[in-house]
Amino acid sequence: MKKKLVIALVIFTAVAAGIFYLLTAGNIGTRYNTAQVEKGEVGRFVQDTGRVSSRNIRKYYGNSANKVESLNVQLGDQVKNGQLLIEFENNLDLEIQKVEKQIEALEATYSDATSGTSIESINSAKIEIARINSNIDLATRNRDRIQELYSNGAVSLVELEQAQNNLSQLQSSLAVAQNNYNQLIKGVSGSTRKRYEAEIDVLLLTLESLEKSKEDSKIYSDIEGVVTEVNTFAGDIPSAGAMILEIQDPSAKVVLVDFMVEDAIIIEAGMRALIVDQELGVDLDNLEVSRIYPKAFITMSELGVEENRQTVEIGLPEAGGNLSYGLELRTRVIVDESQEALLIPKEAVYARNGNTYVEVLEDGEPVEREIQTGIEDQNHIEVTEGLTEGEEVILNYMEE
Numbered sequence: 001m002k003k004k005l006v007i008a009l010v011i012f013t014a015v016a017a018g019i020f021y022l023l024t025a026g027n028i029g030t031r032y033n034t035a036q037v038e039k040g041e042v043g044r045f046v047q048d049t050g051r052v053s054s055r056n057i058r059k060y061y062g063n064s065a066n067k068v069e070s071l072n073v074q075l076g077d078q079v080k081n082g083q084l085l086i087e088f089e090n091n092l093d094l095e096i097q098k099v100e101k102q103i104e105a106l107e108a109t110y111s112d113a114t115s116g117t118s119i120e121s122i123n124s125a126k127i128e129i130a131r132i133n134s135n136i137d138l139a140t141r142n143r144d145r146i147q148e149l150y151s152n153g154a155v156s157l158v159e160l161e162q163a164q165n166n167l168s169q170l171q172s173s174l175a176v177a178q179n180n181y182n183q184l185i186k187g188v189s190g191s192t193r194k195r196y197e198a199e200i201d202v203l204l205l206t207l208e209s210l211e212k213s214k215e216d217s218k219i220y221s222d223i224e225g226v227v228t229e230v231n232t233f234a235g236d237i238p239s240a241g242a243m244i245l246e247i248q249d250p251s252a253k254v255v256l257v258d259f260m261v262e263d264a265i266i267i268e269a270g271m272r273a274l275i276v277d278q279e280l281g282v283d284l285d286n287l288e289v290s291r292i293y294p295k296a297f298i299t300m301s302e303l304g305v306e307e308n309r310q311t312v313e314i315g316l317p318e319a320g321g322n323l324s325y326g327l328e329l330r331t332r333v334i335v336d337e338s339q340e341a342l343l344i345p346k347e348a349v350y351a352r353n354g355n356t357y358v359e360v361l362e363d364g365e366p367v368e369r370e371i372q373t374g375i376e377d378q379n380h381i382e383v384t385e386g387l388t389e390g391e392e393v394i395l396n397y398m399e400e
Helices: 002-025 092-114 119-151 157-187 190-216
Strands: 032-036 038-054 057-061 068-071 084-088 218-220 225-230 243-248 253-260 272-277 282-300 306-315 328-345 350-352 355-362 365-376 380-385 392-397
Touching (some): 038 365, 038 380, 084 243, 092 119, 092 190, 119 157, 119 190, 253 328, 306 328, 328 365
Antiparallel strands (some): 032 392, 038 253, 038 328, 057 243, 068 084, 225 243, 272 328, 355 365, 355 392, 365 380
């Protein structure tokens, strides 16, 4: 009996020693999880939901004072630059006729005092000067508005140059009209001319004011585009500041993406972007970031959490022409292009005192080594210094 017990103890001791050896100095795979340093492709991108819009949008508003007499467009209509969109009711035609009759009476009063000079010609020349001056004021305001839009990248240089040319032509026309007027009044005495000019100036200012008020009762399109919103109807009196009409330029389509600020700050103009939305079947590559809006904003997430976001604009090629305005699409910006690199799993890397380290197996033993890293993606990190292809890095320990 004692002999059998001794044999059993010897066998148990031998087995225990073998297990201890395997756990401490045997197969490495039982002690560590490791990964090999390998070559692969690595890149970095940020992704969020964008919406189709236009770089060139016009919105028109109500004033709560006038009733809509006629609405000349419908949702989805294509409109041209200068096309009449909405006309409000006004009673100015009768007032304009009254002033015109007063001008005719003034012509008759001074017709005998002009020494044969046609008062009608003088009057027409004076009216022409007033008309050109009024147009110069409008053209100057239009040039200044387009200058601001050009500064913000909303219109092209061609549109700005055209606005400046229109203003220059009107200024030239004013010089010609003024010279014509000066020639006509040579035969009129100074006192007669001064009295006539004072009276006619009052009437012309009244007429100009009435014509301007009449023109203000109409809304014209100042771009070529498509009507994307209509919030009024004939007979409606739109509230002051209420947006009643929106037009977007389809030749300037963009995708606007409200990225989290921590993503937006690493995006730069010119970076490659793409739309890959499998649910909608949209796949557009080789897009480009146009600009990053300078102002961030706070919004609430679906979970009621405040988020700091910033808008990034991405240009759309002609292939995106059939995408509806307001359509939401999964959009990606490539921050770092894919390139060949030495890669290891991110979980193998740790930091200490501002330096980055991994543990490498050297002759079967773990050795700490400092490394330099580069691009990271969701699973891997690029190693630029400190490791060579084929080395084994430790991911974690199975046994202490």
